[in-house]
Amino acid sequence: MKQMKKWLGTLFVGFLALVLAACSGNSGVADNNGGSGEEGGSGDSSEITLWAPFSGPDGPYMKEIVDGYNDSQEEYTVDFQIVPQTEYYKNVDLAINGEKNMPDVMIMHGDQIFTYAEKDVLRNMDDIMGDQISEEEYHPSAIEGASVNGELYGVPLDIHPLLFYWNKDMFEAAGLDPEQPPTNRDEFIEYAQKLTDKENNQWGYAVPTLWPQEFIFPTIVNQNGGELYKDGEVQFTSDAVVEALQFEKSLIEEYEVSPKDVQQDGEVTLFLQGKSAMQLNGPWMLEQWEESGINYGVAPVPQLGTEQEGVYANSHNFVIPQNTDDAKLDAITDFLSYVGDNAISWAESGQAPASKAVYESDEFQEVNEQSSQVAKQFDYVSFAPDVDNWGLATSPLMEAVNVALLGQKDVKEALEEAQQKASQALEE
Amino acid sequence: MDEVKQPISKAKRDRRSKLTSFLFVLPYLIMFLAFLFFPLIYGIYISLNDYNLLAQDHPFIGFDNYARIFNPDSAMFTLFFDGLWNTVKFVVFSVPLLVIIGLALALLLNSLPGKIRGLFRTIYFIPYAISVSVISILFLWILDTNSGLLNNFLMNLGFDPVPWLTRQPFAWISLVGATVWWTLGFNMIIFINALNEVPEDMYEASAIDGATAWQKFIHITLPSIRPIMLFVVITSTIASFNVYGQPYLMTRGGPGDSTEVLLMGIVDLAFEQRELGIASAMALLMSLIMIAVSIVQFKISNRNQEGRKAR
DSSP states (O other): OHHHHHHHHHHHHHHHHHHHHHHHTTOSOOOOOSOOSSSOOOSOTTEEEEEEOOOSTTHHHHHHHHHHHHHHOSSOEEEEEEOOGGGHHHHHHHHHHHTOSOOSEEEEEHHHHHHHHHTTOBOOGGGTOSSSOOGGGBOHHHHHHTEETTEEOOEEEEEEEOEEEEEHHHHHHTTSOTTOOOOBHHHHHHHHHHHOBGGGTBEEEOOOSSTTHHHHHHHHHHHTTOOSEETTEEOTTSHHHHHHHHHHHHHHHTSOOSOSSOOTTHHHHHHHTTSEEEEEEOGGGHHHHHHHTOOEEEEOOOBOSSSOOOEEEEEEEEEOBTTSOGGGHHHHHHHHHHHHHHTHHHHHTTOEEOBHHHHTSHHHHHHOHHHHHHHHTGGGEEOOOOOTTHHHHHHHHHHHHHHHHTTSSOHHHHHHHHHHHHHHHHHO | OOOOOOOOOHHHHHHHHHHHHHHHHHHHHHHHIIIIIHHHHHHHHHHTBOOBTTSSOOOBOTTHHHHHHHOTTSHHHHHHHHHHHHHHHHHHHHHHHHHHHHHHHHHHHHTSOHHHHHHHHHHHHGGGGSOHHHHHHHHHHHHOTTTOHHHHHHHHTTOOOOOTTTSTTHHHHHHHHHHHHHHHHHHHHHHHHHHHHSOHHHHHHHHHTTOOHHHHIIIIIHHHTHHHHHHHHHHHHHHHHTOOHHHHHHTTTOSTTTTOOHHHHHHIIIIISOBHHHHHHHHHHHHHHHHHHHHHHHHHHHHHHHHHHHO
C-alpha cells in the first residue's frame, strides 16, 4: 500500500510536469484585440468571414477597408476577425485540422502559401480570377509570390521587403547630406566610417546577430547573385553566401563601424537612442520610429552585394480555404476586387499594396514617406524558396550567421556546419 | 411507536463517509481526466502517428517517431539530445541556487522583526507574480552589451563591457540569474512557512545544551523541514526542466544554439513545422525523463531518512 502511494505520488509529479510543459508553451507575447474566431463561416452566402493576423498597429487600417466595403454596397457583408499574430497559424492549422470554424477567406504570408498549397488546403485562384479580378491588376512580383509552380493560390495585398532607415541628425553631424542615403556598398562603408565615433559609443551601422537577419542575410546573398536554395539543394557554402557573411562580419571586425556582441534587438535600441545611424529593418518598424521621435529617413536597401539590385521580401495575400462554400465565391470576388481598388488605407500603415490601382496612383505617392519607398523595390524582390520544411533549414543557417558575427566561429566553418545540418533536415 | 433510533451501522457510516470524500474529490477528478489524462493518452496516440497538422490523413507508424529521435544520423536526434543537454545544464545551474538562496533568504527574513519581515517578504515575492515576457524585456534592457544599464555602470567603473547575452558562460549566467531573481520568492515563502512550523521548544532545549546556531540549523532546522525541502527541490527541478520563455525571449537560443533548450525545439517542431507526431514523442520522452529524475530525488531523500532512523 505504501509502495502504491509512492507510485501514485511520482505519477502525480509526472503529470504536474506535463501540465507545466503544456503551459509554458504559451508564454509568448500575445495581445488580443478582436474576436479569435469562435464563429466560423456562416451558412448565409452573402456573409463572409475574413481572418487576419493584424493584431498590431496595422489592424485598424484593414478594418477601415472592410468597413468601407460593408458601407459601399448592400449585397454582401464581410465579418472581419483579427487573430493575435503569435497565435495566427496555430489557429489556422487547428481550424483546418478540425475542419470547422474555418474562415471563408484569410490573410496568409507568401512564405506560408507553399506549405498550405502542398497539403491541398487552399483553393486555386482560377476559381475567382476573371472579369472582376485579374492577375494584370497586381505587380508581377506579387503574383509570383502568391504562386506555387505557376498556379496562383492567393490574391496579393502587399509586399513587405527589407528597408533602409537612417538618422538624418547623425548624418548632418557627420558632415553628410542628410537627404542622401547610401546606394551601394562603397558608399555604405564610407558613410558608416564617417558616422562612427568609437570613443563615444556611436556607430555607423549596428549589425544584428539575430532577427532581422532572416531578411538581411538573404538580401545580401541575392545582391551577390546567389541563392540559398537551388536545384534541390541548400547552397550555404556557395561563394555568394560565404561572401555575404564575410561582408557583414567585416563591418564589425575590419571596418569597425558596428559594435561587437549585438544582442537580440540591440541594434534597434542603439538606433532609437541615436547611437547607431543606419538600420536595415522591415516596414513594420514605422510605428516604433515614429513614437521615438528620431529624425529618420527611409529608402530602398542599398546594393550591399557585389552583383545586382535585390531585396528579400515577404507578402500578405488573401487565400481561400479549399472547403469554402462555392456559393460564397461571388461575395469573396466582389470584396477582393474592392480591396484591390481601395487599399490606399493599407498604405497609411506604412505598407505598400501590390495592386497597380493603388501603388501607381498619385495619392499613394503622398500617403506617407515610407510606402512609396517600399514600392520602389517591387521590381527586384525575392521571396523564400518553395521548399518543404524550409524553416528547419534556415535555423541552422541563422545559427551560423549568429556565431560568425559574434566572432565565435570562422565564416566558412560555420556555414559548412549549417550546410550539413540543413541538408540532413531537408532529406528526412 | 416509540422506537429508539438505531445508531447508523458502522458499515453504513463508512460507506457514507467514503461517498462524501468521493464527492469532494470528484471535481478535481473530472478536471484531471478532462485536461490531463485524456490529453496525455491522446498525446501518446499522436506520437505513434505520422501526424502533420495540415495533412489530410495521419498514418499509424508505430514507434518510428521514437526511432528517429534515437537514430544518430537523424536531424531529430541532434535536435532532441542537444536541446536536452542544454536543458539539463540549466537545471543543474539553477536548481541548487533556487533552493539554497531561497532557504537563506527565508532564514534571513525570519530573523527580522515582524513588520519589516512582512515588507521584505512582499518585495521578494513580487517578481514571481510578473510574466516571463516582462521579466525578459527588463533583463534585455539591463544586460544589453552596448547600451544596457549594467554595462554602463561597469564602464563608468573602468571595466570592459561584458557580452551578457551573446557569449558563454555569460549567457547561462544571465539566464540563470534572471530566473533566480524571478522565481526565488515562491521557494522563499514555502521555506518561511516551513520554518514557522519547527517547534520553538526544540531550539530552547538545544540552547540549554549549548548548541551553536550552526548546530541548531544542521540538527534541528534541516531535519524538520525535510519534506518541504523535497517538495521545493522537485518543483524547482520540474520548473527548470520546463524552461522556455527566458532563452526564447532573451538569447533566442544563442550564441549559436548553446542555450537552445529542449522545449524551444519541441514548440518549433509542433507549431512552426506542424509535425505534431514527432513533437509529441519528444514531449513524452521529456516527461519520462522528468518523472525518472523526480523518482530518484524521492529515493535519495527516503534513503537518507531511513539511514537516520537506523542510527
